[in-house]
Amino acid sequence: MLFNSVTYILVFLPLAVLLYWALSGRARLAFLISASIIFYGFWRVEFLPLMFASAVVDYFLAIAIDKAEDQKRRKHLMWVSIAFNLGVLGFFKYLVFFKDTIWSIAGAIGYAPSPVELYIILPLGISFYIFQTMSYTIDVYRRDIRPERDMLTYLAFVTFFPHLVAGPIMRPHILIPQLENPPPFRWRNMRIGFERILAGLFMKVVLADSVAPFVDAGFAQGAHSLTAIDSWTLTFLFGFQIYFDFAGYSSIAIGSALMMSIFVPENFNWPYMATSPREFWKRWHISLSTWIRDYLYIPIMGNYKAQGTGAWDTFRDVGEVKSAWRRTYALFLTWAIMGLWHGANWTFAVWGIYHAVLIYLHRLLAPLATWRGRAMPAWLAWLCALPLMMAGWIPFRATTLADSFTMWGRMFWPFGHLSMSLTPNSYILAAALMLGSLIIWYAREVVTPKLGQTALPVLVMRTLYFMVAGAIVFIMLQSRSQFIYFQF
């Protein structure tokens, strides 16, 4: 089911929230699982068993890990869980990619294997629920949490529909306690939940879906016909599109859960206001970047071994290695994997490595970057960081590496490529979105805290916002397109 569909907004969600509050105890958990089955089954029923199989395997493995006293056996069981989860993910998401890569390499060295066509449908949300169940068994291995013995609670945690298909990736220690001891009904949560859903719909159906045709037309034009100005415009437009699309999705997920008084952590925090690459990743897709940090980057570095528990030595028993080489190696490997998590294409790997390079260069250069003898002011750091963050979207959106490098070439060496070949509305839209974002950021983050939420000017602005957003969302609500992150 799509969040931006009439079915979800007007039928499914109101019914789900109503029944959630009408029921209690185990009936409520059973209902949540049933609602999630309907939510997921609206796409394809035949992929439901896969999701449940993945969940159930990890349920039993987590209990086995917890029961085992021998550290080697615990680690062995954890690796079984990881291998199983990555095996499932690898089959559905990467098999075709690996096959194509091997065939290409074979072709390049003069051996032409006979063509093999693989038709594998990527199950919706697989990257998200696999990561979630995987972190569950790893947390049990690390003794960060006790395994959940109640199958209903556990399945409700894995399948909870607001975050099921595209996150935010929920950690077991955040969601499971809320399912075991549900927070009470609060009108405040209903109001904020509604406001978050309205904001999310506005971002998706009004903003992201309106930007999409300009992005599609621009990239369809072919990289060689794009000038430097076109490439910059397109990368900014896509940056806004993917932000509005995914932040809109996350906002609807958070709002939907909040209507059941269930807290889902924020996934975005004004990422384009970041003043450095590191800060950007603390503000963008927060649930994934923290997941990657906790379950990949730090374990690869191997220098956070906590005393008395198994935490952080998940993959390595390397003690206190803190060499610069290990940090750099961990950084680049993590980001390459992060890139490939997004999609089975080398363009995504390049996207990941691009960000690793930026973070690495920031580490090296930040101490040297000064302005009139002082640390660089935030506005100047923002002016430097924003274009670099936006330029990163090129390989994410382009279909080939050649297109990505052609566009980057034009962007960073614009001489002779300064004309404009996109439709005039593309440039106007990019400028309007940038300006609009700055104004809204200033109003939300600077003016509102200063005046207070209940100050008259703020209330008037809120009222006008609900009038405009409510009317436009009513007009525009239609599932014209899926959310971009559904493909991951």
Next chain:
Amino acid sequence: MNHASDQAAPADGPNPKSLWWSLIIGLLLAFGLLEYAAHRWLFALEQAAYGRETSAAAARDFVCQGASNHPVCASAYARSGRPPVALWLGNSQLAAINRMRPGDNNAPALLHADLAARGRYLVSYQMPNASLDEHILMVEAVLPTYDPQLVILPVCYDDIRETSIRDDVRAMVDLPGVRAAMAADPLGAEMLHVASAGTTEAEVSTDDPKSVRPKVESAIVGWLEGHSSLWAKRSSLRGMLGFAVHTLRNKMLGINSQTKRPVPPSLEAERLARLDQFLREMRGRGTRVLLYVPPYRQNVSGPYVSADYARFKARLQALAAANGARYADLDAIVPGPEWGMVTDDLFGFQEYDFMHFTAAGHQRLAAAVDAQLRAMQF
């Protein structure tokens, strides 16, 4: 917990009544705004494109306004005894008459009468701001119905920018036998692909039998349209919103109908390549084509960049010559006084009209096209 929990659960904070009131009042105002817009501001989008001074001539059974009344045109042609037929495509210029008076006819109606006297038949399909893809898709879709001897295709420089395909035109490929016929030739197959791109979720339902989502969505949307007049007007309200944003953009940036609007060279090249493909296919199937440059106001400075426009016309002429089509440059046939102004119905802004002319202009256009057809011995 060893790892940071990243974000703590939100505190059970205050819930001031004023925040509730701002939400409720805001939503009530939104509802009021929508009701007001639906009853006071809503107007036919075609009329918005024409402006206050210009009106669409009445639909006839040989003048199809878009794809919607295709069955009427098709059955009228079947009743006529199937004489040799010319198919005339066009944008709002063909349909609309500036300062229309009772009894005025547009160019297709005039030419239809002239051709009928010679035992020939004219059928016309018109869509405001029609893109080349829409024209080609329409030709491909109605070929089995009319099997025309001749296609009259205006190539409007301003419409080169248009790349979208309306839903009703897209739906033409689902007429009986059309999809199979189109799949049989390269251009038809490509147009099928173009038509399938960008279909809405609800429309995918027939192509994705394994997913229940689009079917349920269509059923709910259909039910709402049948039970709420405001919901049923959403599509028109969307159009109005788009028109308002477009007008607002123009006013803010000082854009009017005379502002120079260069066509991106890559887009022009791509459109002309598609046209080349179309002309080749028409030649291959023995259908003659009259390619003409439509009338363009000459007495005031217009939106075309003169050098680009001249180059475009030269390319068009060369393309016609290379593919055995007839080329006619009709851009100067309607004199200045026969053009008018365009005043939009939403804001009342007025500017020069470079697309629509009076009934006298339609007579000139019909006569000019007729002269070309006679030269082609049709």
